[in-house]
Amino acid sequence: MSISSIGVVGAGTMGNGIAQACAVRGIEVVMVDIDDAAVQRGLATVSGSLDRLVKKDKLSAADKAGAMARIRGSTSYDDLRAAQLVIEAATENESLKFKILAQLDAMLPAQTIIGSNTSSISITKLAAATQRPDRVIGMHFFNPVPMMALVEIIRGLQTSDATHDAVHALAVALGKTPITVKNAPGFVVNRILVPMINEAFFVLAEGLASAEDIDAGMKLGCNHPIGPLALADMIGLDVCLAVMNVYVAETNDSKYRPCPLLKEMVAAGWLGRKTGRGVYRY
Numbered sequence: 001m002s003i004s005s006i007g008v009v010g011a012g013t014m015g016n017g018i019a020q021a022c023a024v025r026g027i028e029v030v031m032v033d034i035d036d037a038a039v040q041r042g043l044a045t046v047s048g049s050l051d052r053l054v055k056k057d058k059l060s061a062a063d064k065a066g067a068m069a070r071i072r073g074s075t076s077y078d079d080l081r082a083a084q085l086v087i088e089a090a091t092e093n094e095s096l097k098f099k100i101l102a103q104l105d106a107m108l109p110a111q112t113i114i115g116s117n118t119s120s121i122s123i124t125k126l127a128a129a130t131q132r133p134d135r136v137i138g139m140h141f142f143n144p145v146p147m148m149a150l151v152e153i154i155r156g157l158q159t160s161d162a163t164h165d166a167v168h169a170l171a172v173a174l175g176k177t178p179i180t181v182k183n184a185p186g187f188v189v190n191r192i193l194v195p196m197i198n199e200a201f202f203v204l205a206e207g208l209a210s211a212e213d214i215d216a217g218m219k220l221g222c223n224h225p226i227g228p229l230a231l232a233d234m235i236g237l238d239v240c241l242a243v244m245n246v247y248v249a250e251t252n253d254s255k256y257r258p259c260p261l262l263k264e265m266v267a268a269g270w271l272g273r274k275t276g277r278g279v280y281r282y
């Protein structure tokens with residue numbers, strides 16, 4: 001099956017990025033959020049992002065207009081019925097996601113694939129909560145979606161080959177590079193990335209080097225574009241801690257023990273850029 005029409009649930013950071021990435025590649029998009037203000041904010045973000053591409057001569061004004069015409073904003077799930085794939089990109093909250101998936105499962109045609117952009121919730125569990133577990137899959141885009149080349153495609157235990165192949169082909173059609181991953185806490189990228197950040201806090205706490213030198217070491221020695229501590233400030237120290245806590249809870253493996261310094265900084269409210277102070281001051 002070749003996917004030419006999608007629905008997106010959630011018009012926030014990720015939802016509007018997914019809508020943009022699809023619309024510029026000729027795919028019809030319906031983007032749904034809970035109220036009109038959120039839908040309009042999502043559409044305005046896409047328009048602003050495309051304007052920047054036009055200014056940089058990376059997109060023509062006509063192509064921008066074409067892409068915008070392919071995105072329909074709505075507050076009604078009914079408008080998702082015509083989509084071949086609906087990607088859930090709503091707020092990261094387990095009970096909310098289960099509620100949305102049940103709602104989609106009850107109203108979408110049987111053949112429609114349901115994808116989720118969740119960073120942490122089990123795709124196998126989400127699939128099991130529907131009547132179409134073979135047509136549920138994780139489609140984990142990275143932020144900012146229009147710029148980032150990777151899509152992690154997460155197969156729940158029940159996901160069929162046909163579902164996987166259709167979503168994989170869509171990711172390629174969007175100009176992305178998909179990797180196929182089995183369902184597990186953190187999938188692949190965050191499973192490796194967040195423990196590395198946690199280890200950087202241990203190195204800092206042990207006084208082995210300054211924050212600046214730890215970040216310079218990983219940038220210059222490993223060719224990372226940003227050091228792990230500066231990255232923690234961008235992601236949010238609270239988010240990093242929550243992810244480590246999920247790994248501990250799901251695996252019971254002490255290798256995921258959150259660094260006490262990370263916990264202490266979160267307790268102090270030093271969450272990173274969003275609070276003006278994390279490892280660094282902003």
Ligand SMILES: NC(=O)c1ccc[n+]([C@@H]2O[C@H](COP(=O)([O-])OP(=O)(O)OC[C@H]3O[C@@H](n4cnc5c(N)ncnc54)[C@H](O)[C@@H]3O)[C@@H](O)[C@H]2O)c1
Pocket residue numbers: 009010011012013014015032033034038089090091092093096100117118119120140141142143
């Ligand atoms: N932000 C990131 O860097 C990032 C990266 C990868 C994956 N994710 C995942 O993507 C998902 C969305 O994250 P985000 O950063 O875009 O969040 P966000 O807060 O920017 O946007 C979420 C949107 O979902 C809407 N929403 C809430 N309940 C809804 C409902 N019942 N129906 C329709 N819309 C609803 C909200 O109004 C909001 O506009 C989460 O699962 C998150 O874990 C985020």
